[in-house]
Amino acid sequence: MKRLFIPAFLALALAAAGCASAPQSRYYSLMGTDKPASAAARTDFAISLSAVDIPEQVDRPQIVLSREGDAQVTLLNESQWAAPLADEIRNALSHDLSRRLGVLDVSPRAAPEALPLWALGVTVQRFESIYGRHAVLEATWRQEPRQGASGPATVCRAQINVPVQEGVSALVAGHQQALDLLAGLMADKLSGRALQAGQGVTLKGCA
Known part of the structure; x- marks a missing residue:
């Protein structure tokens, strides 16, 4: 039986061609682009946001697509989060x-004892990516006064629905907008302002 010998340069060329044909993963972040500060810097209190809890179904490196009115989901192996999704959020x-x-x-642990501190926690109930339709975020947040901060402990919940165009980048941008809207609600509550349900925002109460 004759053996087939492949020249070294040809073997390298074939290997390179195989690598070139393999799909390249794209990585996305929820941080978005920098925006100018909405408030002047202040030192009368600080916040401490703990780790965010998210549903296990989306706790994956891949972006998970949901189907409206269907229990089926799709994992986009070529479109992944730049960091664990809970950290991104x-x-x-x-x-x-x-x-x-x-x-x-x-x-x-790092906050000075004399600095009033608000401890914040967020639990995400829904983080749905419906391709070409909506980015849906439903979350509960809690705020607790620490180290002399003035105000009651509160728990609130809201659902945010952002329409999106086709494309993974548009979907990620929709989630960035939803998180910015959630941060706006949290900031209003911390500042003692009345919560306003803007377009796509459904407030589910505070206690």
């Missing part, structure tokens, strides 16, 4: 809250 909310309130997001 937390970092986006932290950035938006700091920008809107003009305060720092600090660890309770």
Whole structure:
């Protein structure tokens, strides 16, 4: 039986061709683009946003597409989050809250004892990506006063629905907008302002 010998240069060329034909993954972040601060910097209090809880169905590296009125989901292996989704959501909310309130997001261990602190927590009930239709975010958030912060502990819930065009980038931009709207509600509650349900926002109450 004759053996087939492949020249080294040909083997390398075939390997390179195989790599070139393999689809390349794209990575997306929820941080969005920088916007100017909505409030002047202040030092009379700080916030501490804990880790965000998310549904297990979307706790994956891949972007998960939902189908409206259907239990089936699709994992986009070539479209992935730049960091774990829970971290992406937390970092986006932290950035938006700091920008809107003009305060720092600090660890309770790092905060000076004399600095009033609001402990914030977010639990996401729905994070749905419906291709070419909607980015849906439903979340409960809680705020608790620490270290002399003035105000009651509160728990609120809201659902946010952002229409999107076709394309993964448009879908991610829709989730960025939904998170910015959620941060706006959280900032209003911390500031003692009445919550306003804008377009696509459904308030489900505070207690």
